[in-house]
Amino acid sequence: MSEEALRSVDLRKTYHSRGTPPVEALRGVSIEVRRGERVSLLGRNGAGKTTFLKIASTLLRPTSGTIEIFGEDADRHPERARPYIAVVPQEGKPFFHLTPREQIYTYLRARGIGRETAKSRCEAAIAQMGLESVADRLSITLSGGQRQRTMVATVIATEAPLLFLDEPSIGMDPFARRGVWDSLKGLTRKGSTLLLTTHYLDEAEVLSDRLYIIEGGRVLTAGTADELKRSLGGTLKVTIADGRGLEETLRSFGECVADGGAVTVIVDPSRLRELLDFAVAHEKAATVGPVTLEEAFLRSVGRSINDE
Amino acid sequence: MTSDVVLSPSRPFRGLRWFVFTELLVQGHETLAMATSMVVQGVLLVFVWILNPGLLPVAFVGAIVFSMFTMGNRVLNEAAYLRIDHRSNDLYFASPLQPEAYFLGMALGILLVYIWPVVAIAAVSLWVVAYTPSLALLLFAVSAGVWLFSASVGYIFSTFFRENRAIWAYSSLFFNLFGVLFPVFYPLTLFPPALQPIALVLPPSAAAALVQSALGTIALSTNGVWLASGSLAVEVMACFVGAALWARRTAREP
Numbered sequence: 001m002s003e004e005a006l007r008s009v010d011l012r013k014t015y016h017s018r019g020t021p022p023v024e025a026l027r028g029v030s031i032e033v034r035r036g037e038r039v040s041l042l043g044r045n046g047a048g049k050t051t052f053l054k055i056a057s058t059l060l061r062p063t064s065g066t067i068e069i070f071g072e073d074a075d076r077h078p079e080r081a082r083p084y085i086a087v088v089p090q091e092g093k094p095f096f097h098l099t100p101r102e103q104i105y106t107y108l109r110a111r112g113i114g115r116e117t118a119k120s121r122c123e124a125a126i127a128q129m130g131l132e133s134v135a136d137r138l139s140i141t142l143s144g145g146q147r148q149r150t151m152v153a154t155v156i157a158t159e160a161p162l163l164f165l166d167e168p169s170i171g172m173d174p175f176a177r178r179g180v181w182d183s184l185k186g187l188t189r190k191g192s193t194l195l196l197t198t199h200y201l202d203e204a205e206v207l208s209d210r211l212y213i214i215e216g217g218r219v220l221t222a223g224t225a226d227e228l229k230r231s232l233g234g235t236l237k238v239t240i241a242d243g244r245g246l247e248e249t250l251r252s253f254g255e256c257v258a259d260g261g262a263v264t265v266i267v268d269p270s271r272l273r274e275l276l277d278f279a280v281a282h283e284k285a286a287t288v289g290p291v292t293l294e295e296a297f298l299r300s301v302g303r304s305i306n307d308e
Numbered sequence: 309m310t311s312d313v314v315l316s317p318s319r320p321f322r323g324l325r326w327f328v329f330t331e332l333l334v335q336g337h338e339t340l341a342m343a344t345s346m347v348v349q350g351v352l353l354v355f356v357w358i359l360n361p362g363l364l365p366v367a368f369v370g371a372i373v374f375s376m377f378t379m380g381n382r383v384l385n386e387a388a389y390l391r392i393d394h395r396s397n398d399l400y401f402a403s404p405l406q407p408e409a410y411f412l413g414m415a416l417g418i419l420l421v422y423i424w425p426v427v428a429i430a431a432v433s434l435w436v437v438a439y440t441p442s443l444a445l446l447l448f449a450v451s452a453g454v455w456l457f458s459a460s461v462g463y464i465f466s467t468f469f470r471e472n473r474a475i476w477a478y479s480s481l482f483f484n485l486f487g488v489l490f491p492v493f494y495p496l497t498l499f500p501p502a503l504q505p506i507a508l509v510l511p512p513s514a515a516a517a518l519v520q521s522a523l524g525t526i527a528l529s530t531n532g533v534w535l536a537s538g539s540l541a542v543e544v545m546a547c548f549v550g551a552a553l554w555a556r557r558t559a560r561e562p
Contacts (some may be wrong), residue, residue, distance in 0.1 A: 004528070054561070058401070058560060059398055059402055059559070060560060061561065061562055082401075082402060082403055082404050083403075083404045085403075086403060087399060087403075088401040091395060092395040092398060093393065093395070094394075095334050095390075095396070096394075097334045097335075097337035098333055102330075102333055106326055106329060107330075107400075109326040110327050110330065110347055110400070111323065111403050112404060151399075155399075258512070301353065
């Protein structure tokens, strides 16, 4: 099996519908995911993440470009790629008139997995997702979070080599989300590869070896969470409570973002002391915190929007 | 980890058995829907019993044919509901399960649950219809054909809708027009003569006409028999093959 789990080259997708102008959902997306990696696609709504995931999971044909799953051409020979993949669809729901146990087990059997393996994986997935107490209740009686966990359990139980998860923890409480994260990490330790989309940047940071930020159907930037954060020019952010009138000097420390009266400065740790001394000298309150992926994301996407 | 990845050439209808079972479990929980699936047929039988008891044999075999025909309506609704509301297509089509197995599995799962009320009607009809082995065999064959036709058409139709509510008007029109207005519950000879050839090429009324002829209720000419049986056979096969191919085609959005 190829060491490259997924490789897309110049992938483009244009949607045509009568009476409206064509929409370019993907404008040349090239992505590589190595076997065993966890990779996230980040982007605003409509950025093209789900379109990419649908093409990668053989559910949508690209307009042009190539996409390979473990070396198999997923566009020309989707039937060759499908055994390698499993998908948690965006807004997917389990069958309401099946229990989570029935849902997972029958799905595994429909994929061609043998009885004993299906049974043991089904029970393991139920335990991993914390669904033991509701495993024999019809899904129609479950909460939204429990249904979503059932969907994730259904897909992780496949232990497919490449898992696509489109907003996998949506609607889950913080405890359940962490349970999902642990399970997904466990899967990659066993050799699976994950490609996920999420709007939760903390989730992306915890789960991902690498991230791609997509905007307007293009990859804006890619790298590890640390690399993306470092691209801001510092790893700390200092917020000066009332920084009006000081922006010019503050800009000499690093990139500044004004928010009302407050000014946030992205600063390298080596210049932190100097900046704090400056704030104290001007009798300004300052708070210090780490730069988050959210800042990197907002700046990256914000710049792209401004450029357009 | 990767031992499950089967890379043998994809076999048509792979995964069928387990998708039938899945749908069987899903439908099996809907006991109320199963129990009420015979309401229209029951009401029409009561009407016939009141208005013209002599037509009850025709009405009973018509009820059986109609019941098989309306299973396509269930396939239409189920397929659209699962695709639109549950995104089940995405879950199943991005897997080794073949799309045509998804279609046929759904249709068979629905059949295996909703066949029991039909069996009940067939059992009651034993008091009214003078079945011979050939008549029973013919009724079985044409009913199976009508089921396969309507399930195939129902699945194909389901792929054209983006919203569930839009389906109701069309499905009601389609199934009532061809299942109730056309001569399924009543003899073909009561249908306007100019429209009878149309009735003979539409699967539910063609099936009913063949059974009515075997019952001796109507005298169908040799040409009429060939027209009804030929068109039924062709339409059933064409729609089934079409639905299987359509399921494959629509498994991927263009």
